[in-house]
Structures are given as C-alpha cells and as structure tokens.
Amino acid sequence: MTARLKGAVIGCGFFAQNHLYGWADLDDVEIVAVCDLDEAKARLAAERFGIARVYTSAETLFATEALDFVDIPTTMETHEALTALAFAHGVPVILQKPFAPDLDGCRRIVAAAGAANVPLMIHEDFRFQNLFRTVRGILDSGELGRLTFGRLSWRTGIDVYSNQPYLVHVKRFMIMDVGIHLLDLARFLFGEANGVFCRTQQIKEGIAGEDAATILLSHEQGATSILDFSYATRRDPDPFPQTLGEIEGTEGTLVIGADQVLTVHGKGGTRRIPVPQDGRAWTSAPWTQIQDSVVHTQRHFIDSLRRGTEPATSGRDSLATYALLEAAYLSAASGRLIHPDRLV
Ligand code: NAD
Ligand code: 89V
Incomplete structure (x- = not known):
C-alpha cells in the first residue's frame, strides 16, 4: 500500500472548509495538523475533521511537524511570509489563488521555491x-x-x-x-x-x-x-x-x-x-462544481509530488x-x- 503523505493546512477560514473536506476524500493523504491565527477556527477544523494537532503559529507548526506538504488557503498578503517558512523547512506547498498582491511578489515566491528546490503549486481550480x-x-x-x-x-x-x-x-x-x-x-x-x-x-x-x-x-x-x-x-x-x-x-x-x-x-x-x-x-449547490474541482486540484498536486513532476499550475507556470x-x-x-x- 502507498504510504500516506502527511500534510498540514494553514488558514482555516471560509474556503479552507472545502480544502479540508477535499483532503479527507483522498485516501493516500492525512492532514496531521491545522494552523490559524484564530485558535477557535483551528480547533473547530481539528474537531470537525479529526485532525490531531492545532497550532496558532506557522513557525511553531513547521518547527514541530515532519510534513510531506503544506496547504495554504489564506488570503494573498500572507503568502510570501508563509511560503518562505515552508521553503526554509523543505516542505512542498499548494497555495490558494491569488498568488500574491503583485507580479513582483509572485516572482519572489517562485524564486524562493526554486532556490530551495521545493515544489510549489497554485491552487487554481477552475x-x-x-x-x-x-x-x-x-x-x-x-x-x-x-x-x-x-x-x-x-x-x-x-x-x-x-x-x-x-x-x-x-x-x-x-x-x-x-x-x-x-x-x-x-x-x-x-x-x-x-x-x-x-x-x-x-x-x-x-x-x-x-x-x-x-x-x-x-x-x-x-x-x-x-x-x-x-x-x-x-x-x-x-x-x-x-x-x-x-x-x-x-x-x-x-x-x-x-x-x-x-x-x-x-x-x-x-x-x-x-x-x-x-x-x-x-x-x-450552488458550490458543487467548485467543490469537486478543489479535490481534483488537490489530487493533481499529490500525484505531481509522488511522480516528481511539475504540476500544471506550478508557481512558475502561474507567473x-x-x-x-x-x-x-x-x-x-x-x-x-x-x-x-x-x-x-
Ligand atoms: P478567510 O479570511 O475566511 O480565511 C483566511 C484564514 O487564514 C483566516 O482564518 C485567518 O485567520 C487565517 N490566517 C491569516 N494569516 C495567517 C497566518 N499567518 N497563519 C495562520 N493563519 C492565518 O479567507 P477565505 O475567504 O477563505 O479566502 C482565502 C483565499 O481563498 C483567498 O485568497 C481567496 O481568493 C481564495 N478563494 C478561492 C476560491 C476558489 O474557488 N478557488 C473561492 C473562495 C476563496
Ligand atoms: O475564487 C474565488 O475567490 C471566489 C469564487 C466565488 C469565484 O469562488 O470568489
């Protein structure tokens, strides 16, 4: 049997609920930790999805957990700092759109992923x-x-x-x-x-x-x-x-x-x-079409990680x-x- 990849979700807000349901649908993935600055949101997600550990600091999350990947469904102004932490720990990232507030920010994130040699996919689900x-x-x-x-x-x-x-x-x-x-x-x-x-x-x-x-x-x-x-x-x-x-x-x-x-x-x-x-x-309804696509996007990310191939909407491609x-x-x-x- 294929070993389950261990992941964490940083940001447990509105749209992250679809991500959490989606990960739960993938048999070869286990979300071992959630993180949100708002502890109540992180705890609620952990209880709802049976996730073992809760963090309110991404620094502590990365310092504590051995992760195969991290999913970051936060809003874009947080992306550069959160991805930098992931890259510093060698953890592959799937990052919600929009990528960053401007093209220079996207370029910096792609360059940082490249320098760390860590896979980066933008969660672009349409x-x-x-x-x-x-x-x-x-x-x-x-x-x-x-x-x-x-x-x-x-x-x-x-x-x-x-x-x-x-x-x-x-x-x-x-x-x-x-x-x-x-x-x-x-x-x-x-x-x-x-x-x-x-x-x-x-x-x-x-x-x-x-x-x-x-x-x-x-x-x-x-x-x-x-x-x-x-x-x-x-x-x-x-x-x-x-x-x-x-x-x-x-x-x-x-x-x-x-x-x-x-x-x-x-x-x-x-x-x-x-x-x-x-x-x-x-x-x-009316979200079904998008919710289904979240799972397909996640599946593609995991398959790309397992195969060692660049995902379709990699950071580089998304530029x-x-x-x-x-x-x-x-x-x-x-x-x-x-x-x-x-x-x-
Ligand atoms: P939200 O504000 O509801 O959730 C973001 C969460 O991230 C919040 O709970 C916040 O506390 C947490 N957070 C912020 N900084 C953090 C940090 N440093 N560490 C830990 N937690 C942190 O936002 P949302 O409406 O869920 O949107 C999130 C992203 O999803 C946006 O970029 C939005 O464009 C995107 N989105 C995509 C789709 C889609 O179809 N692909 C649909 C809706 C939203
Ligand atoms: O993708 C988004 O951020 C949403 C949408 C309604 C298109 O899902 O606004």
Missing part, C-alpha cells in the same frame, strides 16, 4: 472542474479544428461580500478574485496570449475596487478570446458560480451552457453532453497567468493594448 476537463478533451480530439474564437462569461449578483468581507476593501478586486480564474482558463483552452485589452467598471457603490471587467486577449496560436465577469449582474436564476460561453473553431463550435451542459455543433451534426458532478457527500492579470490592470488604467510578455 481548469480542474469536470466541465473544463471535458472541454479540454473535446479540443484535444480535434473536432473543432483550429480554434478561432472563445468567450468565457462569469456574471452573478450573489452577495459575495458576506462570505468574503475583505473584498469590499480591495482596490484590485474583480480581476484578482475571479478574472484570474478565467485568465488561467483562457491559457488552458486557447494557449498563451500575447495581447491584452481590458476595461473595468465599478458598479456597486461603496466598494474600493472594480466589480466588473471585460478582457480581450489575442492568443499566439491565432484565437481571440473575450472574458467578461461581474459581481453586479441581476439574473434569475443566477448562474453563480458557473462559467458560460462558447468556443469556435474552423470545423465546429462548442457552447458551454448552464448546468454543465455542453453542446457541440460539428461536422457530424449537433450533440449535447451533460457533464456529471462527482456526487460527493459534503458538496452542495504567465499573473502577467495577464497585471496586463489587464495596466490596460484598464491606460486604455492601451498591453503585451504581457514584456512584463514577465
């Missing part, structure tokens, strides 16, 4: 949704031909501020929070982008940053993609947290519809592909996603088309 793994399979089959156009649309009116109150105060809000997922998806589906144009909007009053944005990307392999996303869209039913859209190629079109239904218009006619959810006991984010903010501020390769 590409690990069942839906997008199926889409990737269709693109790989060649059925759509050469890709020419794509649109990824993520629009909702949910009250994101009650679960994630810090979002009211952040200056770089919507592209950091959701745009980053779509930028990673655009790279995953259409390849690297060499031009970025973006317009941001602040629609809700009283928040510090943008709550809607539209990004146009030109991709090296020829496709154009449009990413549009908003937290200020009234719709009934509200599609949260689904990504909708379409992908066009020289031989066909794929429509990403609501409720995980894909429609392929190809040479042989039209067919509908309902994409199933995993049916895990702990997931619940390219982050460069698109910086390019989008630069474009929105300047009204110009930005070439992200000049930023990396």
Whole structure:
C-alpha cells in the first residue's frame, strides 16, 4: 500500500472548509495538523475533521511537524511570509489563488521555491472542474479544428461580500478574485496570449475596487478570446458560480451552457453532453462544481509530488497567468493594448 503523505493546512477560514473536506476524500493523504491565527477556527477544523494537532503559529507548526506538504488557503498578503517558512523547512506547498498582491511578489515566491528546490503549486481550480476537463478533451480530439474564437462569461449578483468581507476593501478586486480564474482558463483552452485589452467598471457603490471587467486577449496560436465577469449582474436564476460561453473553431463550435451542459455543433451534426458532478457527500449547490474541482486540484498536486513532476499550475507556470492579470490592470488604467510578455 502507498504510504500516506502527511500534510498540514494553514488558514482555516471560509474556503479552507472545502480544502479540508477535499483532503479527507483522498485516501493516500492525512492532514496531521491545522494552523490559524484564530485558535477557535483551528480547533473547530481539528474537531470537525479529526485532525490531531492545532497550532496558532506557522513557525511553531513547521518547527514541530515532519510534513510531506503544506496547504495554504489564506488570503494573498500572507503568502510570501508563509511560503518562505515552508521553503526554509523543505516542505512542498499548494497555495490558494491569488498568488500574491503583485507580479513582483509572485516572482519572489517562485524564486524562493526554486532556490530551495521545493515544489510549489497554485491552487487554481477552475481548469480542474469536470466541465473544463471535458472541454479540454473535446479540443484535444480535434473536432473543432483550429480554434478561432472563445468567450468565457462569469456574471452573478450573489452577495459575495458576506462570505468574503475583505473584498469590499480591495482596490484590485474583480480581476484578482475571479478574472484570474478565467485568465488561467483562457491559457488552458486557447494557449498563451500575447495581447491584452481590458476595461473595468465599478458598479456597486461603496466598494474600493472594480466589480466588473471585460478582457480581450489575442492568443499566439491565432484565437481571440473575450472574458467578461461581474459581481453586479441581476439574473434569475443566477448562474453563480458557473462559467458560460462558447468556443469556435474552423470545423465546429462548442457552447458551454448552464448546468454543465455542453453542446457541440460539428461536422457530424449537433450533440449535447451533460457533464456529471462527482456526487460527493459534503458538496452542495450552488458550490458543487467548485467543490469537486478543489479535490481534483488537490489530487493533481499529490500525484505531481509522488511522480516528481511539475504540476500544471506550478508557481512558475502561474507567473504567465499573473502577467495577464497585471496586463489587464495596466490596460484598464491606460486604455492601451498591453503585451504581457514584456512584463514577465
Ligand atoms: P478567510 O479570511 O475566511 O480565511 C483566511 C484564514 O487564514 C483566516 O482564518 C485567518 O485567520 C487565517 N490566517 C491569516 N494569516 C495567517 C497566518 N499567518 N497563519 C495562520 N493563519 C492565518 O479567507 P477565505 O475567504 O477563505 O479566502 C482565502 C483565499 O481563498 C483567498 O485568497 C481567496 O481568493 C481564495 N478563494 C478561492 C476560491 C476558489 O474557488 N478557488 C473561492 C473562495 C476563496
Ligand atoms: O475564487 C474565488 O475567490 C471566489 C469564487 C466565488 C469565484 O469562488 O470568489
């Protein structure tokens, strides 16, 4: 039997609950410790998930535990210091998005991981949704031909501020929070982008940053993609947290519809592909799609560790996603088309 990898989770807040459920679903992993500055949150997580040890200091955690990996689902301003501790102890890291507050911070974290020769994966889960793994399979089959156009649309009116109150105060809000997922998806589906144009909007009053944005990307392999996303869209039913859209190629079109239904218009006619959810006991609507993807992301990290291979969304790879984010903010501020390769 494969030995179980021993891990710890640092940060037991809102989204970490999905991480903790996810790790519990992986037979070859054991979470041996949790850590949060807020002891009550760490204790609650330990009780709920039967985790042996609780820490309120990451320094003490690393000094005490022998870990095969650490999962860090804290907010981005904590990432550089926490990853530095992990690297100093030679512990591989899976780190929640957004990577860091700016591209220089991401670069420093990647350089530190490289200098310590320690694996680093960004927990970027949209590409690990069942839906997008199926889409990737269709693109790989060649059925759509050469890709020419794509649109990824993520629009909702949910009250994101009650679960994630810090979002009211952040200056770089919507592209950091959701745009980053779509930028990673655009790279995953259409390849690297060499031009970025973006317009941001602040629609809700009283928040510090943008709550809607539209990004146009030109991709090296020829496709154009449009990413549009908003937290200020009234719709009934509200599609949260689904990504909708379409992908066009020289031989066909794929429509990403609501409720995980894909429609392929190809040479042989039209067919509908309902994409199933995993049916895990702990997931619940409307979050199921994302919750499933958390487990797939974790599985990929563990498999990469075991094989000694670089994960798909490694720190190094994620610099390219982050460069698109910086390019989008630069474009929105300047009204110009930005070439992200000049930023990396
Ligand atoms: P949160 O504020 O609810 O939780 C963060 C926790 O980390 C808090 O309990 C805090 O006390 C703890 N913490 C902070 N610094 C610490 C430190 N130095 N040591 C130990 N504990 C520390 O935040 P959240 O809403 O759960 O968001 C966390 C991250 O998850 C964000 O970056 C957010 O963007 C991301 N997120 C991702 C998804 C997704 O689909 N991938 C969804 C929601 C949130
Ligand atoms: O990814 C995030 O941080 C969340 C989302 C709602 C997209 O899951 O805001």
